[in-house]
Amino acid sequence: MSETTPTNKPQWAMVIDLDRCTGCEACVVACNVENNVATVGAEEAAKGRTINWIRIERYFEGEYPDVRVKFRPVMCQHCEEAPCEPVCPVYATYHTDEGLNAQVYNRCVGTRYCANNCPYTVRSFNFFDHVWDAPLQKAWNPEVSVRSRGVMEKCTFCVQRIKAGEAKAKDENRDVKDGDVTPACVQTCPTKAMYFGNIADPTSEVAKLSKSSRATKLLEDLGTKPKVIYLNEGE
């Protein structure tokens, strides 16, 4: 929870237009595949041991037959004042100078303090070493670690894609721009409900959308300063 130091590094942020989200969960599937997220099976899921980097929350409004369902994709909010960071005794979760809330798997000792302190409950713990039914392990993304038992994990904003995008921009001797980095969920969303980019660049799409009158942040009054901005439904 260090003071944000001024930096010329990109500050990654996401905008989600709730007017567009249909709750199809394609983003959830894309995330699981991109990031080697394990499925734990029905038995463990019943004990609350599922692993999810992104989930779709459902809200029902009104009485039958006049019901309206609202959907809200929720992933790690990459808070600037992240409550998970100061409670980690081994600095396994910390803030990068690019505004990401990072999780270092081989530093994590599995105290689970961070998950307890996360108001968005977006952190998942690996209660055991997961088994991928053959031949699914052949579909592992080689750019992402396969987490082992005893470590915490959560959305990274697809840091492997961020690093690849930054490397490409460096090769071409320019700053990162919109389109260089597209996390798996954003890429997959069929209704284009999600946007991702460098919010420090005022010309980027996320910077423009974040100024919308519809823009809100989840549990903003906690003072966590989330980096995910939701655009509320219009009237």
Place this chain on the structure above:
Amino acid sequence: MKRGLKIFLLVGVAILIAVWLAWRAASQPVAPDQPIAYNHWQHISKPDGPQLDCDFCHEYADKSAHATIPNITTCMGCHEAVKTDSPEVQKLAAYAQRQEQPKWVRVYFFDPEADVFFSHKPHVKANIACTDCHGNVPQLQKMRREVKHTMGWCIECHRQRKVSIDCYVCHR
């Protein structure tokens, strides 16, 4: 009492010897036997040799994450005609005949549990010499691991060159 002391001393000495042997084995450079006894010195440094550059064979070092080991068609480009009387080159020719790649044993690698995502490209682009990280390979008759790639060793260089030491640079 006296006997107890004797046994204690004997066991102590045995443990010390075992530790010393283990330490000596661990500090020995790793030099696995390869399917063909390839000689780096002969190809790079030998005065009347071909004097190849590293990237003649490891041609993707400046283009991708992996430096890559060449396909044996690269070897056969010369060895179709050169030194065909050497038994090692004959082994190579036999591989080529069978259209099979030798199963080279990796010398430098990261433990998969380290979750390290290293890329050669940015390092080559930053003009780090191959020998800085791989030791004096041009003088080696048999390839061996001379440099220990520990995290502290990486960080030290990153600090000196004032490049990022953020965890996400390597671990993700």
